[in-house]
Amino acid sequence: MRPDLPRREGPVVGPEAATTASVHEGIDAMRTARETIALEIAGLEALAASIDERFVAVVDLVKACRGRVIVTGVGKSGHIGQKIAATLASTGTPAFFLHAAEAAHGDLGMVGDDDVVIAISNSGESTELQAIIEYCRRFRVTLVAMTARPASALGRHADALLALPDAVEACPLALAPMTSTTMSLAIGDALAAALIRARNFQRDDFAKFHPAGKLGAQLLRMHEVLERLPHLKEVPSVPRDALLPAVIAAISNGRRGATAVMEADGRLAGIVTDGDLRRAMTDRSVFDRTAADMMTVDPRQIGADKLAVDALALCEAERLGALFVEADGEIVGLVDLKGLLSLGIV
Numbered sequence: 040m041r042p043d044l045p046r047r048e049g050p051v052v053g054p055e056a057a058t059t060a061s062v063h064e065g066i067d068a069m070r071t072a073r074e075t076i077a078l079e080i081a082g083l084e085a086l087a088a089s090i091d092e093r094f095v096a097v098v099d100l101v102k103a104c105r106g107r108v109i110v111t112g113v114g115k116s117g118h119i120g121q122k123i124a125a126t127l128a129s130t131g132t133p134a135f136f137l138h139a140a141e142a143a144h145g146d147l148g149m150v151g152d153d154d155v156v157i158a159i160s161n162s163g164e165s166t167e168l169q170a171i172i173e174y175c176r177r178f179r180v181t182l183v184a185m186t187a188r189p190a191s192a193l194g195r196h197a198d199a200l201l202a203l204p205d206a207v208e209a210c211p212l213a214l215a216p217m218t219s220t221t222m223s224l225a226i227g228d229a230l231a232a233a234l235i236r237a238r239n240f241q242r243d244d245f246a247k248f249h250p251a252g253k254l255g256a257q258l259l260r261m262h263e264v265l266e267r268l269p270h271l272k273e274v275p276s277v278p279r280d281a282l283l284p285a286v287i288a289a290i291s292n293g294r295r296g297a298t299a300v301m302e303a304d305g306r307l308a309g310i311v312t313d314g315d316l317r318r319a320m321t322d323r324s325v326f327d328r329t330a331a332d333m334m335t336v337d338p339r340q341i342g343a344d345k346l347a348v349d350a351l352a353l354c355e356a357e358r359l360g361a362l363f364v365e366a367d368g369e370i371v372g373l374v375d376l377k378g379l380l381s382l383g384i385v
Contacts, residue, residue, distance in 0.1 A: 075209040075217065082206035082218040083225055089204050090229070097183055097199045098233045101132060104181070106153030108134035111142065113167045115216045116159040116223065123157070123227030130231050131240040143170035150180055157183045161203065161219040163191025172196050185223060201226050242346065261350060261364050262343040264382065265372045274363075274373045276301050279308055279331040286311055286330050295375045297361040300334045307370050309334030312360060340365040343372075351379050 101108055108127055112120040120136050127134035137146055139158070147170065150156060156175055158168050163186035175182040176196060184197035187205050194200060203226065209217035234240070242258060265272050275293025277285050279300055289298035290313065297312040311334045319325050319333045339359055341350050343366035350362055354376050364372035 071211065078207055078209040079218050079221045082204065082209075082222050085204035085206055086222045086225060089202055093200050093202060094226075094229070094233075097201055097230065098237060100181060100183065100199055101155055101230070101234060102237050104132075104153065104155045106133075106151050106155070108132055108155050108157060109137050109150055110134060110157045110159070110227075111137045111139045111168070111171055112159035113139045113165055115220050116161065116165075119220050119223045119227065120157075120159050122224060123159075123231070126228065126231045127234070130235050131238050132231070132234055137171075139165065139167040139171060142167075142174070147171070147174050150174065150178075152178060152180060155181045155183060157185060157201070158193055158197070159185040159223055160191075160193050161187050161216060161223070163188040163193035165193075168193055185226065187219065201230070259347040259382065260343065261341060261345050261347060261372070261374070262366065264347050264350075264374060264379070265343070265364060267382065268374075268378050271295075271364075271372045271374050271378055274299050274370055277311075277330045278303070279329060281330040283316075283326050283328065286333070287316065290316070293373070295361050295373050297373065297375075298330075299338075299363070299370065299373065300330045307338070307363065309336045310338035310361070310363075311335070314360075338363060340370070342366070347379060347382060350374060351376075354379070 108124070110120040110124040110127075111117075117136075117138060124134045124136040135149075137149055137156075150171075156171065158171060160168055163184065169192070172182065172193060174180065181199070182197045183199045183201060184191075184193045185201040185203065186194050187203040188194055189200055189202060203219060203222050206218045206222065207213075208215070208219060209221075259267070273293070275289045275295060275297070276299040277289045279302065281289075281300075286298060290296065290311070297310050299307055300309040300311060302308045308331065311330055315333050315335060319328060339353065339357065340363040341353060343364050353359065354362055359376075361373055361375040363370050364374060
C-alpha cells in the first residue's frame with residue numbers, strides 16, 4: 040500500500056478555477072498595457088504643447104555647429120541618447136554618443152571646442168554628468184540640457200534647453216523611467232526632423248549614409264541598378280516588321296518577359312510583352328501579324344537618374360512587368376520586376 044500523502048491546505052483548484060484565474064490575469068495585463076500607453080500618450084501630448092522658442096534655439100545651435108553633436112547620458116537616458124545620436128548622424132548631423140560615466144576617465148578628450156553637447160537627464164542631477172558640465176563650462180563648449188528640471192544643476196549651467204514636461208511615469212511602481220524616456224526619444228526625433236528640413240536634407244543625401252540593406256537598395260539610382268545587374272543593359276529588340284517567331288525568340292532570349300520594337304532609325308517604337316502575345320493569339324492569322332501590329336506604343340520609361348524605389352512603385356501602380364531606362368534620349372536598359380526585387384528593395 041502506498042503511504043498517505045500530505046493534504047494541501049485550502050480549496051482544491053481544478054482546471055475550471057485555473058482557467059478563471061488565467062482570464063483575470065489576462066484582463067489585468069490588458070488593462071495595465073492600456074494604462075501604460077495612455078500615460079505615455081499624455082506625456083507626448085504635454086511635450087508637443089510645450090514646444091516653444093527654446094526648441095528653435097537648439098535647432099539653430101545644432102545647425103550652426105562646426106564640429107559634432109555629442110549626446111551623453113547614463114542608464115535609460117544613455118540608451119535613448121545612443122538612438123538620438125544615431126538618428127542625427129544618419130540624417131546629416133555628425134554626431135556620436137559619449138557615455139557619461141566614461142567621460143571623466145579620459146573620454147572627455149573626444150569633446151572639442153566647436154562641438155555641441157546634448158546631455159540627457161530627467162532629473163538634471165545625475166552625478167555622472169557633473170564632469171561633463173564642468174568641462175563644458177571650463178572650455179566654453181556649448182551645452183544643451185534635455186531635462187524636466189530647468190532649475191537642476193544641468194538646467195542651470197546649460198546654454199540651451201530641450202524642456203521635458205513633468206509627466207507621470209507609466210511604471211506601476213513609479214520607479215522605472217517610462218514616460219520620461221518616451222518623451223526624450225520623441226524630442227530627439229523632433230530635433231532630427233527639424234534639422235532635416237533646416238538643412239534641406241534630401242533622399243540623395245540619406246542614401247550616402249545607408250548604402251547597405253533595404254534602404255540602400257531603395258535609394259539606388261537606376262544607372263546604379265544597371266551596373267549591379269549588367270544583363271539589364273542588354274535590351275532585347277525586334278524591328279517593326281518582325282513576325283511572330285522572331286518576336287517570341289526575342290522575348291525568350293531576353294528573359295525579361297518583353298521585347299522592344301525599334302524604328303528603322305533606332306528610335307523606340309513600342310514594346311511587346313508576354314501579355315501582348317497572348318492577347319494576339321486569337322486565331323492562326325497571328326502568324327501573319329508583325330511586331331508593330333501587336334506592340335504597345337509609347338511604353339513607360341524611367342530616367343537613369345531616378346531611384347529604384349520609384350521604378351518599383353511605377354511597376355506596381357501601372358502593373359508593368361518591365362520598364363525601359365532612358366538616359367539622354369536613348370534607351371540604356373530594360374528592367375523587370377524580378378530584377379528590382381532581387382536587389383532587396385522590399
